[in-house]
Amino acid sequence: MEQTRRLITELPGPKARALMERQDAAVARGVSTLMPTFAVRAQDGILEDVDGNQLIDLGAGIAVTSVGASAPKVVEAVQRQVAEFTHTCFMVTPYEGYVAVAEKLAEITPVSGPVRTALFNSGAEAVENAVKIARAYTGKQAVAAFDHAYHGRTTLTMALTAKSMPYKHSFGPFAPEIYRVPGSYPYRDQLDGHTAAARAIAQLETQIRAENLAAVIMEPIQGEGGFIVPAPGFLKDIVQWCNANDVVFIADEIQTGFARTGRWFASEYEDVQPDIITTAKGIAGGMPLSAVTGRAEIMDAAHPGGLGGTYGGNPVACAAALAAIETIEEGRLDQEALRIEKLVLAHLEEIQRQDPRIGEIRGRGAMLAFELVDPQTQAPDAALTSAVASAARQAGVIALTCGTYGNVVRLLPPLTISDELLEEGLTVITDALTAA
Template identity: 55%
Template sequence: MTDTISTVSLAIAQERKIVTAIPGPNSIALQKRREAVVASGVASALPVFAERAHGAILVDVDGNQFIDLGAGIGVMTIGHTDAAVVAAASQQLRELTHAMFTITPYESYVRVAELLAEHTPGDFAKKSVLLNSGAEAVENGVKIARSYTGRAGVAVLDHAYHGRTNLTMAMTFKAMPYKTSFGPFAPSVFHAPGSYPFRDGLSGADAAARTITYLEKSIGASDLACVVAEPIQGEGGFVVPADGYLAALQEWCTANEVVFIADEIQSGMARTGRYYASEHFGVEPDMVLTAKGIAGGLPIAAVTGRAEIMDAPHKGGLGGTFAGNPVAAAAAIAVFAEIESRGLLAEAARIESILKPAMHALALKYPIIGDVRGIGAMIAIEVVQHGSLDPNPAAVAAVTAFAAQHGVILLSAGTYGNVIRFLPSLAISDDLLREAVGVIDEAFASL
C-alpha cells in the first residue's frame, strides 16, 4: 500500500504503544475538568483524551498510541490527518473561511455537488443540497420528499439509526440512549420490519414481502412520502439485508411513487469498497444521504437525488448558515481525489479479506460469536449467550474494555448492545489489522 504519511505527522509511528495505565494521569486530570463543565449526557466510550492522530493511529494526552478501529465512527475513512485533506483545508482557510452559499455562492460548493452527482448510484440527472451533519441530511431528505409527493408519512426500518434531532429521534429505533425522556417526537413516522438474516432467517423476498405488507396495511402508499433505509445498518449492528430485499423494496416504492431514500451516512464514501453501499445491492435510490467520511473529519453532509425531486421545494426553502462551508467543501473535494488517486476502493476490499476470515476463525474458537457479517471495511461480529441467540452485551463490554486497555479502539453497536463493529481507516496496514485481531483474541480468551 502506498505510504501516505505526511511530513507534518511523521512523529506518529504507525504502531501500538501503551506507556501508562489506561487512563493515564493527564487523561484523569482532564476528566476532572470535564466533569465540572461538560454536560453529563455527553458520554464517551473510552476514558482517554485524544491529542493527535495520523493514519490508523490515535495518540492520547499521555502518549499512548491506539490502533483505531472506530475511525471516529466511520468519519476518518481515508485516515487521520490525511496530507491532501489538511493541505486543501489549510489553503481554503487562507482564502475564504465563510461566505454562506445562500448569500454569495462559491465554486467549491458546486464542485462537491458535481462529484456527488458523478459518484452516487444512478445514471440520471441529480442535484444536491449541502448541509452540516448526518441528522440534518436526514431531516432535509424527508423535507424534500414531502414537498415532492405532497404526502406526510415517513417509513423507516426496525433497528435503524437516523440521528438525534426531534424528527430523526422519531425515526431511530433504539430508545436508550437516543430517545428516552426526550419526547414527544415528530408525528407521521412509522417503523416497519426490515431484514435481519441472523435473527429472522428470512430470504430477501420474504423479508421484503413482510415490510411491504406493513407499509400497505399500516400506513397506505397514498399517505407515504418516503421510505428511508440504511443499505447496511450502522448503529443497528451492521446488519446486511438478505439478497434481493432492498431491490424489492425499491421496486415497490417506484411503483407507488414513494421516494426511496438511502441513508448512506455511515456506509457511504468508499467504506464498503464501492462509493456507496447501495451499489452492492443493485439499487439506485431516488435520494442518497452522505455525511461522516465525506470530508476527512470536517463537518459537511449532503442530500443528493433525482433532479426533479430535489427541485420540488420552493426557492429559499433549503440551506443554512454553515451548510456547505467552503473549508469543509475543500476537504470533501480532496477526499474524492484521494479515493481515486490512492485506489482506496480496493483498500476496503483488502481490509475485508483480512478482517472477515480472522473473525470467522475467532467464531470457531469462541462460540459466543454468533455471526460475522459486513462488507469492505464495515465488518461486525454479534455476540450471543452460549448455545442460543440471546444477546450477550456483557461480553461485548468486557472485550471492548480489554481492547482499550491494550491499545485497540473498538466500538459496540446493535439494538441489544451485543455487536462489535469494525470501522478501520482504509489507510490501516495489514500488520496493524492482524495485531488488533490478536488483541481481540486475547480479549475473548480473558472472558
Template identity: 60%
Template sequence: MTTLTPGHGPQRTTGSTPTHGGPALPQEIRLVTEVPGPRSRELAARRTAAVSAAVGSSMPFFAHAAGGGVVVDVDGNSYADLGSGIAVTTVGNSAPAVVQAVTEQAARFTHTCFMITPYDSYVELAERLAELTPGDFAKKSAFFTSGAEAVENAVKIARAHTGRQAVVVFDHAYHGRTNLTMAMTAKNMPYKNGFGPFAPEVYRAPLSYPFRDGLDGPTAAARAIAVMDKQVGAANLAAIVVEPVQGEGGFIVPAPGFLPAIAAWARENGVVFVADEVQTGLARTGAWFASALEGVEPDLVTIAKGVAGGLPLSAVTGRAEVLDAPVTGGLGGTYGGNPLATAAALAVLRTVEEDGLLARARQIEELLFRRLRALADRDPRVGDVRGRGAMVAVELVAPGTTEPDAALAKKVATEAARRGVVVLTCGTDGNVLRFLPPLSIDDALLEQAFDVLDGVFASA
C-alpha cells in the same frame, strides 16, 4: 523491532505515517502508561466539572494526535483505531491532501454563507456527487452540516415532491438526534429516552435480519411491504428511508434481494426511496455507495461522516426533479456546505481515487472476515460475523443461542481499550462489536490489533 508495553508483552512495530506539522506517527500499539494515564485522568476531572454529563465518551483517554491507523493519547500511548471516529476518518485522520486543501481554503476565506455569496467548491462537489451516486439520471445536491440534518432534509424534500406526509423506516434503524430523526430512530436508550414527544407520521416496518429471522430477501421484503400497505398505505407515503447496511442498529446486512424489492415497490407507487448512506457511503463498504452493491438506484442519498475527512458536512444528492421540489429558499442553513468542508470533501474524493481506497476497503474486508471467522470457530459466543468492506461486526450471544450478550460486548471493548485497541459497540441490544478501521490502516497494524482482541476474548 519490538516495543515492550506494560502488561502486554512485545508488540510489533510497523510503518509510520506523516502528520501535518509534526513527526511521523509509528503505526503500532504502544503503551507507556496505564490506561487511562495521568494526563487523561487530569483532563477527565476537568471535563466532569465543565462538560454536560449527558455527553458520553466510549474511550477513557484523551486524544493528542492521530494518523494512518493510530490514535495517540495525551500520555503518549498509541492505539490501533478500529473506530475512525464512527466511520468519519475513512481516508485517515489529518490526511495530507485534506489538510492541504483546508489550509489553502482557510487562507482565502472561512465563510461567506452559500445562500449569500456562493463559491465554486460547493458547485464542484455537487457535480462530483452527481457522478458518484448510483443511477444514470440527472442529479442535484444540497449541503448541510450533520447526518441527521441530511436525513431530515431528505424527508422535507420527499414531502414537497410527493405532497404526502408519511415516512417509513425500519426496525433497528438509526437516523439521528433531531426531533424528526429521533422519531425515525428505533433505539430508545440513550437516543430518545425522555426527549419526546416526537414528530408524527413516522411508521416502522420489519427489516431483513438474516441472523435472527432466517428469511431470504424477497420474503423479508414482502413482509415489510405488507406492513407498509396495511398500516400506512402507499397513497399516504412520501418516503421510505433505509440504511443499506444498518449502522448503530448492529451492522445488519439485509438478505440479498431485500433492498431491490423495497426500491421497486417504492418506484411503482410514487414513493421516494431514500438510502441513508451516512455511515456506509464514500468507499466504506468497498463501493462509493453501498446501494450499488445491491444494484439499487435511490431517488435520494443522504451523505455525511466520511465525506469531508472530519469536517462537518452532509449532503442530500438525488434526482434533480425531486431536489428541485421545495420552494426557493426552502433548503439551506448558515453553515451548510461551508467552504472549508467542501474543500476537504473534494480532497477526500481525490484521495479515494488516487490511493485506490475502494480496493483497499475490500482487502480490509478479507482480513477482518478471516480473523473474525477464525475467532467464531474457536468461541461459540460469536454468533454472527457480517458486514461489507471496512464495516464489519460480530454479534455476541450466549453460546448455542441467539440471546444477546451485551455484557460481554462491553467487557471486550473496555479491555481492548486498556490493551491499546479502539473498538466500538452497537446494536439495539448493545451486543455487537463493530470494526470501522480507516482505509489508511496497514495490514500489520490490523493483524496486531486482532492479536490483542484474540487475547481479550480468551481472557473474558
C-alpha cells in the same frame, strides 16, 4: 507518526485524568465518551493521546476519517482554504467549492438521470432535509423506517431511529407521521430477502397505504442497529415497490458511503438506484459536511429558500471533501476496504470455529462486525460485548460496539491502516474475548 501501538502509562494516564476532571466540571453529562483518554494526534491507524500512548484506531471517529485523520491532501486543502476565507454563507455569497462538491457527487452517486445536491453539516440534517424534499415532491406526509434503524438525534430523526436508550429515552414527544416496519435481519429472522420484503410491504400497504406515504428511508447496511446486512433481494424489492407506488426511496448512506464497504456506496451491491441518497461521515476527511443528493425533479421540488442553513456547505468543509474524494480515487481506497475485509474475515472466522459465542460475522469492506451470543440459546450477550470492548480499550485498541441489543463489536478502521496494525488490533480484541 510511527505506526506502532505503545502504552507508556495506564489508561487513563495522569494528563488524561486531569482532563477528565475538567470535562466533568465543564461538559454536559449527556455527552459521554468511550476511550479513557484524550487525543492529540492521529495518522492512518494510530492515535496518540495526551500522555504519549499510541492506540490502534479501529473506529475512525465512527467511519468519518476513512482517508486517515490527517490525510495530506485534506490537510493541504483545508489550510489553503482557511487562508482564503472561512465563511460567507453560500446562501448570501456563493463560492465554487460548494458547486464543485455537488458536481462530484452527481458523478459518483448511483442515482439515474440529472442529479442535484444540497449541502448541510451533519447526517441528521441531511436526513431531515431529505424528508422535507420527499414531502414537498409527493405532497404526502408519512415516512416509513425499519426496525433496528438509526438516522440521527434530532426530533425528527429520533422518531426514525429505532433504539430507545440512549438515543430517544426521555426526549419525546417526537415528530408525527413516522411509521416503523420490520426489515431484514437474516441471523435473527431466518427469512430470505423476498419473504422479508413481502412482510414489510404488507405493513406499508395496510398500516400506511402508498397514497399517504411520502418516503421510505433505509440504511443499505444498518449501522447502529448492528451492522445488519439485509438478505439478498430485500432492498431491491422495497425499491421496486416504492417506484411502482410513487414513494420516494431514501438510501441513508451516511455510514456506508465513500468506499467504506468496498464501493462508493453500499446501494451498488444491491443493484438499486435510490431516488435520494444522504451522505456525511466519510465525505470530508473529518470536517463537518453532509449532503442530500437525488433526482433533479425531486430535489427541485423544494421552493427557493426552503433548503439551506448558515453553515451548510462551509467552504473549508467543501475543500476537505474534494480532497478526501480525490484521495479515495487516487489511493483506490475502495480496494483497500476489500483488503481489510479479507484480512478481518480470515481472522474472525478462525476464532469463530473455536468460539461459539460468536454468533455471526457480517458486513462488507471495512464495515464489519461480529455478534456475541449465548451459544446455547443464541440470546444476545451485551455484558460479554461490553467486557470485550472495555478490555480492548484498556489494552490500547479503540473498539466500538453497536446493535439494538448491545451485543455487536463493530470494526471501522481507517482505510489506510496497515495489515500489521489491523491484525494486531484484531488479536487484542479476540484475546479479550478469550479472556472473558
